Amino acid sequence: MLAKVTSGYVLGMDAFPIEVEIDVSGGIPAFSVVGLPDASIRESRDRIRSAIKNSGFHFPDSKITVNLSPADIKKEGGGFDLPIALGILCATGALEQRQLEGGVFCGELSLDGKVNPFRGALPIACELKGRGGAFYLPEANAPEAANIKGTAVFGVRSLKETVEHLKGIRPLEPLEEQALHLPSPDPDRADLIDVKGQEHVKRGLEVAASGGHNILLIGPPGSGKSMLSKRLPGILPDLSYEEALESTKIYSVAGRMRNKGLLNTRPVRMPHHTISYAAMAGGGSNPLPGEISLAHNGVLFLDEFPEFRRDVLETLRQPLENGHVTVSRMQRSVKYPSRFILIAAMNPCPCGYFTDPHKSCRCTPNQIQKYLTKISGPLLDRIDIHLEVPRLEYDKLAAKRAGEPSSAVKERVLACRARQSARFAEKDRGPRINSAMSHRDIEKYCVLDRDAGEILKTAILELGISARAYDKILKISRTVADMEGSEKILAHHVSEAIGYRCLDRNLWG
Secondary structure, X not given: OEEEEEEEEEEOOEEEEEEEEEEEEOOOOEEEEEOOEOHHHHOHHHHHHHHHHHOOOOOOOOEEEEEEEOOOXXXXXXXXXXXXXXXXXXXXXXXXXXXXXXXXXXXXXXXXXXXXXXXXXXXXXXXXXXXXXXXXXXXXXXXXXOOOOOOEEEEEOEHHHHHHHHOOOOOOOOOOOOOOOOOOOOOOOOOHHHOOOOHHHHHHHHHHHHHOOOEEEEOOOOOOHHHHHOOOHHHOOOOOHHHHHHHHHHHHHHOOOOOOOOXXXXXXXXXXXXXXXXXXXXXXXXXXXXXXXXXXXXXXXEOOHHHOOHHHHHOOHHHHHHOEEEEEOOOOEEEEEOOOEEEEEEOOOOOOOOOOOOOOOOOOHHHHHHHHOOOOHHHHHOOOEEEEOOOOOHHHHHOOOOOOOHHHHHHHHHHHHHHHHHHOOOOOOOOOOHHHOOHHHHHHHOOEOHHHHHHHHHHHHHHOOOHHHHHXXXXXXXXXXXXXXXXXXXXXXXXXXXXXXXXXXOOOO
């Protein structure tokens, strides 16, 4: 007898419906799975057999053939266990075909029949939106899928519970839509008020947060680079529903869901400098998101920037330019959204004291040059703001905290973001922030007055600024002007923007 069950599969960020066909016929007992399954799906045969028996159902001593359609998509993972088991029960008469119609089933089975969570529940729920029907998935995955309107989500704990629901013996109630819970204030959260001195760096962080600009901090050990970097997330706007949904989909695909609903805070990723290329960009036979994508809509903090492998750093080029990363394999290529604020920190030389006025640098000129060239020019060009972080003098270290709290800075950032959203309101897609402006946007919105134009012209002629760095300066100038509520970009806006490009000014001689 033939039975059909609908399931789902995620490839990259896209979900596809999978038709699971099960045929139970006479002949020598066998259990085969076709339709381009990988080893993890072929191994499911033993799990399914034990789960059916231990749930109190009869497993047929017959020839069982399972087809996963379409056959041109390579499939992996244990998410097909539940639909295959239900199909076998339907083909042997324990269920009726009509009881399976209109439902989508996903979940991995344990030997005792328990339904375990799987990766990618949220993208599948998004694919089902508006189609009607019901989505049956493990209880642990159900809250994330319940965030999608228009889909009836049922969280099941076991194969037996699923069968009893389908037969109407013990009906389950669908989960209600989960609300996006905003984070409650954390009194222990890193706050800018804890940072003494470094007013120009705090200003740079505010500019970066206001316009979504990337930033590089350069200074000797102990100058406060890491401390300042960890306070950037606290002045960023809260996640919108659309941003939370996007970021949660990435974490769902990666199998890194830690809470029961949508992410409610911006992701902050801090990989160690020993990270591999695949872990940063994403990888695997079915490529999973890497740190670059996990930081989407959030912050990627790279401490000891030059210590990262060269190939790992070069993976940042595409996402910094286009807002996504493409991972290619022999059989497929997937694209993950990767728009984040990069904040990197580095020393000016291997020993760290080249620019320190009180400690002598022990590095040779050749060592310093070699250290700095670990970061390629094209990558530095893609980082909007370069800031020197000097060592604090004693009087500032000994002074009491007198700076602004992050909450006050965040209010100004929100006001600046609101001006940008109003300006780019006609844009259909993409973030509405200054750092994401296209060349046409720059021509339209970054109009300089005469004095500002002369300052920028002088900077280009004297510093040899590249075309990309020229665009970066204009974008930063637009942000600085927005922070003052000025529609025009004036001379002091451009001067401040040029001051944020210390590496263009050949700071190290």
